[in-house]
Amino acid sequence: MGAEPASATGRRARRRALRRAQPVPARPDRSHHRKRHHRRHLAARRRVARRRRGRCRRRNGDAGIHRDADASRSDLWRGARPHLARVRHHQRARRVPQSLRRPRAARGDCERASRRPARLHRRRFVRRGGVSIGSEPQLDAALARATLLGVDFMTLRGRLGGRLESRLADYAHGHGLRLTTTEIFPAMAFGFDDLNVPLRQPYHDVIDVVAKSGLAWTPMLATHLGLVTSIEHDRTILRDPRLSMFPPAIAAAYRAMANARNETQGLEAAFKPYRDTVKAIVLAGGRVVVGTDAGTNAVSPVEAPYGLSLHVELEQLVASGMTPFQALQAATLSAAEALGVADEIGTIEPGKFADLVFLGGDPLQDIRRTRDVRRVMRGGRIYDASLLGVPQQAPR
Structure with a gap:
């Protein structure tokens, strides 16, 4: 008889038996590798x-x-x-x-x-003379206090959120107060009057919005590297005798900055974006106002004292592309309009305050001639510049 064909089940059983009969190679002991990896993981x-x-x-x-x-x-x-x-x-x-x-x-x-952005507990950090606002009741209390004090204008530094900023704008405009800010968005969104912040290389749409909004923009070039740049290019500022009227620490700080050549080599490149922004906004029809933020910390290298900062601001505006006439207008008429007192100051007209400055040269030819102050008229009374630095006896 012939052999019967093996079934598939029989073939599989035979293969399993053969595998069992073959010696199984021993696997290497990798437990120490796993333990070492586990120890490293725990240490990390x-x-x-x-x-x-x-x-x-x-x-x-x-x-x-x-x-x-x-x-x-x-x-x-x-x-x-x-x-x-x-x-x-x-x-x-x-x-x-x-x-x-x-x-x-x-x-x-x-x-x-570590799993989400840090919260600041809605705190607001303000400078001396300011009020910290973090909630609606705090804003109501601050506005009530402002009403009692009879403030002339309000300044918002930082952001309060859209709801509080809208309420602040409604209150200020309802009471005939000027409202300034250092932030672009609330100035545009809620109809603020003035924007006091330097702009460095903004987008073109930001330039268009600032120029077409009618805002009074204060670039504050003297505060942001403008004074240091002016001293680097014109050392006569340090020889001005009026600099001695400031505390000695101020003059010493500016002389130290002028001598630090290795730290001022890149000033022109760092300051150029601010100038370019001023030029772009002026060409787009924006309103530029002269403001210096002086008096906050005059010893700081980024800030400027009274008087000197104003002259530097005018010079930097002209260096940014404005004409001397435009710069002087930004310091007089435009500034008075931004403050809401154009009916009292800003131009020489009958009925306005007789506050004048007499110069020794034509500033329309050279804006630096605004430093050559010969006389000052305050309220119709003339003061000689040579006597301005001399202590006067108080009238009895």
Whole structure:
């Protein structure tokens, strides 16, 4: 008899039996590799945890001091890191209140902040003389206080949010007050009157909006590198005898800046975008107003004292492309209109205050001749420039 064909089941069973009969090679023991990887993983996690706890301990009480004139809300958000609730407060270290030195950021807050952006608890940081607003009741209280004091105008530094900014604009315009801000969006969205902020290389649509909105824009070139640039190109500013009327620390600071050649080589390149923006807005038909922000911190290299900053601002506006006539108009008529007092000052007309300055040359030919002040008329009374720096006996 012939052999019967093997079924498929039989063939599979035979193959399994053969595999079992063959010796199975021993697998290498990799347990030590797994243990080493596990130890490295745990060590890495412990290092991350230690760094996170260290940041919380180190920065829970650090205000991140950075000297600056003011701090807008956008600056504060840029100063806050994603992994901790930290605030960069733009003021002197000795003036930072204790509440800012120890923010409300416990270890759990830091760990939660690592998974989402840090919150600033709706705090607003203001300069001396300002009011901190973080809620609707606080805004109502501040507006009520402003009504009692009879303020002339209001300035918003930073952002309050659309709802509060809209209420502030309605109140100011309802009471006939001028409203200024350092932020572009609320100035455009809620009809603010003035925009006081330097613009460095903005988008073309921003230039068009600022120019066509009718806002009075104050570029403050002297405050932002303008004075340092002027001193670098014209050392006669340091030899002006009127500089001695300021505290000695101010003159010393400017002389030190002038001698720091290695630090001022790139001033022209850094300052050029500000000038280009002024030229673009003027060519687009914008309203430029002279303002210096003087008196806030005159010893700082980025700020300027009274008087000197005004002359530097005029010179920088002309260097930016404005004519001397346009610069003088921005310091007189346009400035008076921006303040809402054009019916009292700004031009020489009957019925206005007789406040005049007599110069020794024609500023339309050279804007630097505005420094050559010979006489000043204040309220119709003439004062000689040689006597302005001499202490006068008070009238009895």
